[in-house]
Structure formats: structure tokens, C-alpha cells
Amino acid sequence: MSPLAVANSRSKQQLHLSWPDGREQWLDYALLRKQCPCSQCRAFRLQGSAPLVDARVQVVGLNAQGYGVQLVFSDGHERGIYPWEYLAQLPPHAAGVDG
């Protein structure tokens, strides 16, 4: 399943995905950076240490890859290609909970 639309909302610091089943998903940049699926970041998480992420990290580029999307972050990290299924199972931003 691939989303109908992907939008990069710099004002909200979130990526917005619209899924064919009607679900709207908002994913925080910092969460996406922490959950980067590249081999380097996977190795970090397997060791139990999350990659060091600046809370103000931005998504500065989106490159569609067919089965997913490559995200380019403002800290220079651009190794992660996020398959759509992977994005779909990430926890959506809980609107209104943290302000």
C-alpha cells in the first residue's frame, strides 16, 4: 500500500501521509530521524542506543523511490529509505497531547 499523497509540512515539522483507507498520518521529523531504517541506524538501535537526534532536525528533501521514500535530514543524514509499510506502522503524532 502506498500513500495517495505525501506532504512535507515545514511549519508543523511533520511529514503528512494520506493513505487509501482514509487514514491521515502525521509523523514528527525527530521521530522519523530516530527511526531511520538505514543499516547504520538499525545497528545503533540493536545495541540499545538510539542515534543522537537534535529535536529541531528538519526533513529538507524527499526522494520517492517507488516502494518508499528517501528522506534527507538537515543534519546531513540521508541514508534512510523508508518503505511505505514501515512508515504506515510508525506511531502517528498524537495531536493535542503535548500541546
Ligand SMILES: [Zn+2]
Ligand atoms: Zn540512518
